[in-house]
Amino acid sequence: MKTRFFSGVSILVLAACATQPRPPPLPNAQPSTTPELAAAIDADARRSDHEPDAKIRADLAAEAGRDADTCLAREPQSAACLYGGAIALGLEARAHPARAGESLTSMLDKLARAESADPNYDEAGPARVRALVLIRAPGWPLGPGDAEAGLDAARRAVALRPLYPPNLLALAEGLAKTGDRSGARDAYARARDAAQALPDAADRDEWLREADQGLKH
Amino acid sequence: MTTLLAASLATLVFCAPGYPGGTGDAQPLLDQFAAAAAAVSGWPAGSLGAVYDPTEEGGLAKLAGGDAVLAFVPYPFYVEHAAQLHLTPLVQADMADIGPQQRWTLVAKSGRVTGPASMTGYHLLSTAGYAPEFIRHGALQDWALPADVKIEFTGQVLSALRRAAAGEPVAVLLDQTQAAALPSLPFAAELKSVAESADLPVALIAVVGSRLAPPRAKALQEGLLKMGHTPGSGDSLAPLRLRGFVPPKLPSRTAP
Numbered sequence: 001m002k003t004r005f006f007s008g009v010s011i012l013v014l015a016a017c018a019t020q021p022r023p024p025p026l027p028n029a030q031p032s033t034t035p036e037l038a039a040a041i042d043a044d045a046r047r048s049d050h051e052p053d054a055k056i057r058a059d060l061a062a063e064a065g066r067d068a069d070t071c072l073a074r075e076p077q078s079a080a081c082l083y084g085g086a087i088a089l090g091l092e093a094r095a096h097p098a099r100a101g102e103s104l105t106s107m108l109d110k111l112a113r114a115e116s117a118d119p120n121y122d123e124a125g126p127a128r129v130r131a132l133v134l135i136r137a138p139g140w141p142l143g144p145g146d147a148e149a150g151l152d153a154a155r156r157a158v159a160l161r162p163l164y165p166p167n168l169l170a171l172a173e174g175l176a177k178t179g180d181r182s183g184a185r186d187a188y189a190r191a192r193d194a195a196q197a198l199p200d201a202a203d204r205d206e207w208l209r210e211a212d213q214g215l216k217h
Numbered sequence: 218m219t220t221l222l223a224a225s226l227a228t229l230v231f232c233a234p235g236y237p238g239g240t241g242d243a244q245p246l247l248d249q250f251a252a253a254a255a256a257v258s259g260w261p262a263g264s265l266g267a268v269y270d271p272t273e274e275g276g277l278a279k280l281a282g283g284d285a286v287l288a289f290v291p292y293p294f295y296v297e298h299a300a301q302l303h304l305t306p307l308v309q310a311d312m313a314d315i316g317p318q319q320r321w322t323l324v325a326k327s328g329r330v331t332g333p334a335s336m337t338g339y340h341l342l343s344t345a346g347y348a349p350e351f352i353r354h355g356a357l358q359d360w361a362l363p364a365d366v367k368i369e370f371t372g373q374v375l376s377a378l379r380r381a382a383a384g385e386p387v388a389v390l391l392d393q394t395q396a397a398a399l400p401s402l403p404f405a406a407e408l409k410s411v412a413e414s415a416d417l418p419v420a421l422i423a424v425v426g427s428r429l430a431p432p433r434a435k436a437l438q439e440g441l442l443k444m445g446h447t448p449g450s451g452d453s454l455a456p457l458r459l460r461g462f463v464p465p466k467l468p469s470r471t472a473p
Contacts, residue, residue, distance in 0.1 A: 140375040141398030147373050178373070 079118035232276025235344035258440025306465035319393035343390035346370035
């Protein structure tokens with residue numbers, strides 16, 4: 001039963017970790033510039049996170065994939081396009097669990113290239129998202145999950161943007177997964193403090209909830 | 218009426234410690250499986266539910282509930298808790314990738330472990346580490362582990378293998394899927410397989426105590442054995458990586 005029981009569906013949580021706040025694209029406007037395409041992918045990811053209908057999630061994944069392809073055709077080495085491409089692959093993995101292993105491997109490759117291009121993009125997003133994929137994905141040999149490598153990536157994200165709550169939350173998750181409960185509690189507390197120092201917003205509330213939940217364990 | 222009411226409360230508890238997947242992720246697949254199993258067994262629609270727990274403690278707690286009449290558990294869990302929970306095997310899972318049985322392999326740093334006695338002071342890590350009885354007297358029954366070997370559960374098998382390869386006093390007990398993938402690791406040359414189990418069941422569905430009336434248990438057993446062999450009955454198996462079920466064939470010391 002070890003048998004990869006549920007290994008595909010456990011990927012479902014990954015897309016949610018990839019997105020961060022960005023202004024939504026203009027309604028009815030076809031994205032054409034790199035920032036617009038990146039914002040459109042992000043908007044699809046946000047909608048997908050809260051979308052219960054699998055068909056709609058698959059449509060959003062397809063749309064994000066098309067925007068990522070357009071973006072990468074325009075600027076193949078751009079961190080924004082590589083990062084957007086990675087996010088789109090996360091949505092693809094979520095929408096099609098049977099192909100999740102392949103999608104996640106490509107996702108990790110794009111994140112590595114995005115990190116090389118601009119490690120600071122999206123508040124150290126490439127390292128942070130890489131961390132969460134490695135921490136949450138099924139581990140060897142069933143999937144690309146590798147908690148130690150994920151923790152390393154989370155540390156890189158925190159080193160670059162130490163006061164960005166999602167980076168601290170990723171670090172806490174990596175520490176917890178690798179057995180450092182004390183370190184995880186400390187990181188959750190730092191994430192809570194960092195979030196409390198930010199202006200009131202929906203994302204801030206979500207980060208506070210996650211930190212508080214982590215501190216309860 | 219009483220019979221119908223009781224039937225509606227039957228729950229199959231899935232528990233797979235150390236394997237990926239959360240309760241929420243698994244539930245739709247389990248619902249699909251339970252509905253198909255009930256249908257093929259002639260049970261009333263909705264009379265069999267299913268719940269999943271990825272932890273040993275959580276699985277035991279759910280199995281303690283009065284409505285938990287069936288357990289779907291890995292063989293190590295069965296060995297560890299069959300007596301306590303009064304489990305009686307109904308069928309044995311036939312897995313899509315490895316079949317109904319598998320071998321477990323003990324791996325250690327090359328040249329360090331030459332026999333059981335050389336493991337004195339070692340840590341033995343495994344996804345089955347929650348089941349020391351299974352490890353000592355099932356998987357490694359022909360490899361008498363020293364008493365001071367510390368058997369520990371890990372869900373991070375790759376980390377455990379890295380520790381062993383680095384020369385820490387660590388050995389890792391791998392299931393068949395893990396052992397097959399071992400050569401693909403970049404540090405595989407640092408590791409050596411030192412012992413292998415006999416063929417052992419992968420997973421079982423068992424009746425908990427006397428909570429399921431024998432006629433219903435028999436109908437369910439016959440139904441489960443048909444799954445994967447009748448048109449449409451395999452649809453709920455594939456997402457769980459199941460090919461079907463076979464009659465239970467346990468090693469003599471754990472047979473009912």
